[in-house]
Amino acid sequence: MLLVDDHRVVLEALASVLGRQDDMLVVGSAGSMRELTELVLSSPDVAIVDYHLPDGNGSDACRQIKARWPRTRIVMLSGSGGPNTVLGTLRAGADGYVNKVERLSVVVEAVRNAFAHRPLLAPAQLGLMANDLRARPREAPLREPLTSRELTVLKLLALGRATRDIALDLGISEGTVRRHVEAIRRKFGVASKLEAVSAALQHRIVELPVS
Numbered sequence: 001m002l003l004v005d006d007h008r009v010v011l012e013a014l015a016s017v018l019g020r021q022d023d024m025l026v027v028g029s030a031g032s033m034r035e036l037t038e039l040v041l042s043s044p045d046v047a048i049v050d051y052h053l054p055d056g057n058g059s060d061a062c063r064q065i066k067a068r069w070p071r072t073r074i075v076m077l078s079g080s081g082g083p084n085t086v087l088g089t090l091r092a093g094a095d096g097y098v099n100k101v102e103r104l105s106v107v108v109e110a111v112r113n114a115f116a117h118r119p120l121l122a123p124a125q126l127g128l129m130a131n132d133l134r135a136r137p138r139e140a141p142l143r144e145p146l147t148s149r150e151l152t153v154l155k156l157l158a159l160g161r162a163t164r165d166i167a168l169d170l171g172i173s174e175g176t177v178r179r180h181v182e183a184i185r186r187k188f189g190v191a192s193k194l195e196a197v198s199a200a201l202q203h204r205i206v207e208l209p210v211s
Helices: 010-018 032-039 058-068 082-092 106-113 123-133 148-158 165-172 174-188 191-202
Strands: 001-003 026-031 046-050 074-078 095-101
Touching: 001 010, 010 106, 026 032, 032 058, 046 058, 046 106, 058 074, 058 082, 074 082, 074 106, 082 095, 082 191, 095 106, 148 165, 148 174, 148 191, 165 174, 174 191
Parallel strands: 001 026, 001 046, 046 074, 074 095
Antiparallel strands: none
């Protein structure tokens, strides 16, 4: 696991808590974009990244991490997790975010979810993004229409359902779900399923209630 935060106290607290977990190992840390660039290590499974860095922001860090280690899953830590921040980090490669006011146990669970490719954004958080997106101009349309099954999978993704749960709901294999997700991602022209969900909200293909 890789930790990126410019506050030494936060880095030490995260390293201490995560290092006590039987299934986790911290392999590196950085306090700035410069230090992140200078790190020499194999591809970490998960990176926890602070949004505010002295020489950049979380989106910059996401792009750099994905460029060096494409398979690394990224959990963004942010104290200002408004729709603009969340969408910006998702588009840069983040797999989800955790607000800094949350307990460390929530961060630990987010790391496990990221490693297991489970959803990191709750339906309520997606609903907040939907509310913000409704007021924005729509982007370019889909490259190709979604099939009825792809639309069903997309709606379940927007509700925060994991791949395994979607497979059970629809009576299909997890591999088939992943193929539908890849088709959805390709048709929206995005890099991740969370970005596909945000694009669907933008186009109002999926509607979520704001709680």
